[in-house]
Amino acid sequence: MSRRWFARLVGGFLACAALVCATEPSQAQEKKLKIGVIYDLTGPFAGGGSDLHYLGSKIIIDHFIKQGGVEGYKIEAVYADAQSKPDIAINEAIRLIEQEKVDMLLGMFSSAQCVPAAARIDQFKKFLWMTTCISSAVLENRHFRLAFRPQPSGRQFGMMSADFIAQNAKSKFGKDAKDLRVAIVHEDGAYGVDVSTGNEAGAKAAGLNVVMKEGYSATAPDLSSLVTKLKRARPDVILHTGYNPDITLLLRQSRELGLRFQALIGHGAGYGVYSKLKESLGNDVNYFFNVDPISIWLSNPSALKPELLPIIQMVGDEYLKARPDTKIKSAHVGMAASNTYLFMSQVLPRAIKQYGGVDSEALRKAALDVDLPEGSTMLGFGAKFEPETAGMAGQNTRGFPVIVQYVNDESKVVWPKALQQQEAVLPLPASSPYAVK
Amino acid sequence: MANVFDIYLLEALINGVLLGGVLGLLALGLNLIFGVIDVVWICYAELIMMGMYAMYYLYSVYHLPFIVAAILSMAGVGLLGVLLHVIVIQPLLGAAPINQLLATGGVLALLQSTATIAFGIDFKNLGIRLPVIEVADMFVSYTRLLAFGVALLGMIGMYLFLSRTYTGTAIRAIAQDRQIMPLMGVDTKRIYLITSAIGGVLAGLASCLLVLQYDVHPFIGLTFGPITFMICVLGGLGSMVGGFIASFVFAEIISVGGLYLDLEWGYVFAFVFFIVMMFVRPQGLMGRKS
Numbered sequence: 001m002s003r004r005w006f007a008r009l010v011g012g013f014l015a016c017a018a019l020v021c022a023t024e025p026s027q028a029q030e031k032k033l034k035i036g037v038i039y040d041l042t043g044p045f046a047g048g049g050s051d052l053h054y055l056g057s058k059i060i061i062d063h064f065i066k067q068g069g070v071e072g073y074k075i076e077a078v079y080a081d082a083q084s085k086p087d088i089a090i091n092e093a094i095r096l097i098e099q100e101k102v103d104m105l106l107g108m109f110s111s112a113q114c115v116p117a118a119a120r121i122d123q124f125k126k127f128l129w130m131t132t133c134i135s136s137a138v139l140e141n142r143h144f145r146l147a148f149r150p151q152p153s154g155r156q157f158g159m160m161s162a163d164f165i166a167q168n169a170k171s172k173f174g175k176d177a178k179d180l181r182v183a184i185v186h187e188d189g190a191y192g193v194d195v196s197t198g199n200e201a202g203a204k205a206a207g208l209n210v211v212m213k214e215g216y217s218a219t220a221p222d223l224s225s226l227v228t229k230l231k232r233a234r235p236d237v238i239l240h241t242g243y244n245p246d247i248t249l250l251l252r253q254s255r256e257l258g259l260r261f262q263a264l265i266g267h268g269a270g271y272g273v274y275s276k277l278k279e280s281l282g283n284d285v286n287y288f289f290n291v292d293p294i295s296i297w298l299s300n301p302s303a304l305k306p307e308l309l310p311i312i313q314m315v316g317d318e319y320l321k322a323r324p325d326t327k328i329k330s331a332h333v334g335m336a337a338s339n340t341y342l343f344m345s346q347v348l349p350r351a352i353k354q355y356g357g358v359d360s361e362a363l364r365k366a367a368l369d370v371d372l373p374e375g376s377t378m379l380g381f382g383a384k385f386e387p388e389t390a391g392m393a394g395q396n397t398r399g400f401p402v403i404v405q406y407v408n409d410e411s412k413v414v415w416p417k418a419l420q421q422q423e424a425v426l427p428l429p430a431s432s433p434y435a436v437k
Numbered sequence: 438m439a440n441v442f443d444i445y446l447l448e449a450l451i452n453g454v455l456l457g458g459v460l461g462l463l464a465l466g467l468n469l470i471f472g473v474i475d476v477v478w479i480c481y482a483e484l485i486m487m488g489m490y491a492m493y494y495l496y497s498v499y500h501l502p503f504i505v506a507a508i509l510s511m512a513g514v515g516l517l518g519v520l521l522h523v524i525v526i527q528p529l530l531g532a533a534p535i536n537q538l539l540a541t542g543g544v545l546a547l548l549q550s551t552a553t554i555a556f557g558i559d560f561k562n563l564g565i566r567l568p569v570i571e572v573a574d575m576f577v578s579y580t581r582l583l584a585f586g587v588a589l590l591g592m593i594g595m596y597l598f599l600s601r602t603y604t605g606t607a608i609r610a611i612a613q614d615r616q617i618m619p620l621m622g623v624d625t626k627r628i629y630l631i632t633s634a635i636g637g638v639l640a641g642l643a644s645c646l647l648v649l650q651y652d653v654h655p656f657i658g659l660t661f662g663p664i665t666f667m668i669c670v671l672g673g674l675g676s677m678v679g680g681f682i683a684s685f686v687f688a689e690i691i692s693v694g695g696l697y698l699d700l701e702w703g704y705v706f707a708f709v710f711f712i713v714m715m716f717v718r719p720q721g722l723m724g725r726k727s
Contacts, residue, residue, distance in 0.1 A: 042550075044656050046558040084656070188701065216700045221459075221660045222688075224452040224578075225695030225703060232445045244560055245660070248652055256569050257448070258576035280562050280652055 032074040033348065033358045035061065036096030038107045038117075043084025044218070048244040048270050049332045050109035053132050054079070056336030057107060059318040063311075064344050071352040075344075078102060082113055089113035090120050097124050103358050104129065106340065111135030111154070111190035118147045127363040129347075131339040134268065135194040136392065143393045146360050148367045148385055150339045150377070152399035153392070154191055154267075157291045158198020158239070159205075161265040164289075164403050164415045164424075165237050166206030172426035173236060173262060181211045183235035185226065185250070187242045188215035195241040195267045211235055218246045226250070227257045236427075237263045244270035248280040255284060260436045262427030265289040265403070272331050274406060284433055285406055287425050289414070294402045296334030296378040298413060298421070303375050311341060312378055328411065331404075338378035346370050346383070374398065380419070445696065448575045453692030455578065457685035458585025462646065463665040464672065464680035465591055466639030472612045472675030473632040476526050476537045480545035481640060482658035482665060484521075487548060488514040488644025489653035493561045503565075511641030518637020519630055526633070527626075545658070552655035560652035567649065584646040591642060592681055608632055612675065667711055673724020683722055686710075 037057055040050035061077045069075050078100045082089035089108060096102045104127040108114050114133035119142070121128045128147040130138065134154040139147065162182070169177040184199045186192035192215060203210050212233040216226055227250070230238070238261050242250065247270040271277070271290040278285055296312050304312075315337045320326055347366045348358070354369070355362035372383040382398035403415035405424055414424035428435040467481045478484070488510045495506035525544055529537050567579040599605035611618050611628050619625050651657060668687055672679030687707050695703030714722070 042553050042558060042655070044654065044659075047560050047654055051558055214699055217704070219660050220700065220704070221664060222452075222456050222691065223700070224456065225449055225692045226700045228445050228448050228452065228696055229700075231448075232443075245652055245654065245657075248560070248562075249650075252650070253578070255566075256576060256578035256580070257452075258569065258571065276560055279564065280560065282564065282566065 030074075031072055032076055033070070033104070034076045034078065034100070034102045036080065036093070036100060036102035036105045037061070037077050038080045038082050038089060038092055038096070038105060038113075039109055040084045041079075041081040043082075044243060044245060045082075045084040045110050047273075047276070049268075049273055049330075050082075050084070050132075052273070052330050052332035053107070053109050053336035055319065055322055056315065056333040056338075057131060057340040059315050059322075059333075060337050060340040060344060062318075063314065070344060070348045073348075073352060073358060082108065082110075084110070086110075086113045086116055089117045093117050093121050094124075097121070097126055103127070104360065104363060106343065107131055107336075108133050111138055111194065114138040115190050118142070118144060122146060125360055127360040127367075129339075129343045129367075131336045133191070135190040136197075137190045137194055139392050139394050141391055143388055145388050145393075146364050148394045148396075150342050150383055150396040150399060151335065152293065152381075152401050153198075153395060154194035154241075155198035155201070156399070157267045157401050158195040158200070158241075159202035160198075160401055160403065160415070161239050161267065161289070161291050162199050162202025162206055162208060164265070165239075165263070166203075166208055167415075168424065168426055169208075172424070175236070177207045178209055180208055180237065181233070181235045182208045182237045182239060183212040183230055183233055184210060184214075184239045185212075185230070185242075186215050186240065187218040187246055189218065191269065192218075192241040196239075199239045199241075216246070218243050220246065220249075222253075223250045224253050224257060227253050227259050230254070231257065231259050235261055237261065237265070239265050239267070240271075241267040242270055244273065244276060247271065247277070251281055251284065255433050259434065261434055262436055263289065264428075264434070265291060268292045268401075274328050274330065274411060275326070277406075278409070287405060287407060287428050287432055289403050289405050289424070290411075291401050291403050292331050293335050293338075293379045293381070293399070294413060294419070295329065295331035295404070295411065296338055297329050298331075298404070298411065299378065299380050300419070303380060304378070305376055308378050311337075315378075328409065331411075334378060342370075342377055342383060346372065372398070444574055446693070449692045449696040450689065451575065451577060452581075453689035454685065455581035455585050455688075456692060457688035458588040459581065459647070459650075460664065460668055460688055461681045461684035462584060462588035462591060462639075462643045463661055464668045464684055465588070465595065465677060466636040466643070467665060467669050468672070468675055468677045468680040469595070469632060469639065470636040471669065472677070473608050474522075474526065474530075474629050475615065475675075476530075476534075477541065477666070477674070478521070478636070479538060479541040479662070479666070480521070480548060480658075481636075482660075482662035483545050483548035483552075484514055484517055484637060484640040485644045485647065485661065486552060486653065486655065486658045487517060488641040489648040489651075489657065490552060490556055490561075491641075492645055492648045493563060493653055497561070497563055507642075507645040510645055511638045514641030514644065515634045515637035518633040518635075518640065521637075522629060522633035527629070545662075549655050549658070556655065558655065560654045562652045563648055565649055578650075580646070580649045584650070587642065587646055588681075591639065592677065595639075595677060604628070604631060667708075671711055671714055671721055673721025676721065676723040679721055679723025686722075 039054035040046045080092035106129045111133040130149040166177045186196040351362040351366035412422040491510040570577040672683035690707040691703040694706040
């Protein structure tokens, strides 16, 4: 071997070593979590709350992007519009997985989308973090390994309102629970059906007298026969689950056809967008109730972990920057923000530090390790997810909704007692056009 | 039995009549267009949506009086109808019906997307609450009564226009024979334009009344489009009287069926009735055999 040849060999070796050294840090720099985010940005669900959920998730994701990522991983989000259609939601999920090569999926507003999409995403073995879609049917007896939902289930929503009515039967309505007439009306999708199942189970457990239970299509052009039927059933309390155009149609036709009742309890979705209800129905919405996770801006700050308070402030500021016309901050934005923050602050760092990366298996293990007591999320509840073997695998067992009442453009928690901000106004005062005269 | 034939049945029947009025108003313009030009405007409900937005902006944002806003909205949608004819329909008059359907379907998507971009996804409404009429323990919606009355007047007005005016006679003549009338000196292009404008104005009229009852959003057309189309087919495409009768038949089935069974069953019965009628009388209730 000549000296010149040896020098070339050493030179080549050194060049290769230098190249390896140079590329290693850049590879480290390229560590990245690519998140596919799916919400309805067009179609009826968009105005019904999905657009606000998108905003909440985006605020948190942008916050972590600005911070430079999580545990050395850059964050990149690819947003997709499900167009308020389940088939589009599935197609977009597949596109994000196959073409955009996302590491995981986050979002989805409608249970009608989550029910089929969760199964499809599971086939691709991708991690799914559902910020909303509350129907039990999304997770019940499906034993998904990689799908998780921090939000309480629709059945919990339904049971809570029935419990609230039963507990207040004697003191507010002056009747025993068995004498209180309750009507359950709901949109006929996975969301409405699940909440109504909870309503019925809760009413049965509390001994309430269910005089009517009926579903309807959220796109029905006319609900007057449903209203006439409600008049015939003469309920004291109406438990209603719907999106937005159908809620305003039902309430408008109820007013026009002279339906009277003593209380109306809505269950999230359209009932969570107060500004729209107010715009459509004016003061008629006064004293209506809504079951939902608490608005993060109504949470009791002393009951939350102190590090969450500046995040709540930041979410509120960004919300108002994005939507300067906002009068009452919608709980929807806070829900998605809190549930996204839970992932970014608890699941993701754990996956990277303890399980070595952001692949689906690492994220799954990290999600199952999360064990947070009450007050650890902006929504006030804790987090502990059901394992794969459980009937509701992936469901947060520590999530719970609250009941708020809209009084004079303010939203106050009235149930459960432990979180109560003001006493519930029951029955409807005579000033309401729906009040029993 | 007493429970079955009670005051609520009467209320449901009245609601059915009033709903029929709303549906009849929707079907009026679509039937006129098909009867004369022989093209189905699949995007008809989206024209109504544009009219509702026009009403919202003119009345709620620019604070014009309701009547002025209504006249401007009707004129605007009438102009849209003319543009639709000139830009999309006219070049396709000799094309296969499926091509015409696809083209107006494309306009449907275009109008939905344009509305989403221009007006956003929020539900908007005028915030007008008209009084309720209470008669013997029954409540009648004033807005629906108004829609019913206007639909009836619209129907009578259309009948008088078509039977008593020269242009109306020409429109009817074209509807009866598109090939012969040009040979007899009728300017078909002009008649088509007038018909499209009238169809658009009728859509505008419907939008002025619907905006009192429904929130407007870019996808409101999906609520009315399919059912309006079915009513037109049931009545006999192109037959305005048939469409009007079909509206009431459909509305009563939905209303009374929904009272005694689940609301959804009311719609199921209406659709089953539609399917059966398509077998029994494919040309529709008042349609002509081709």
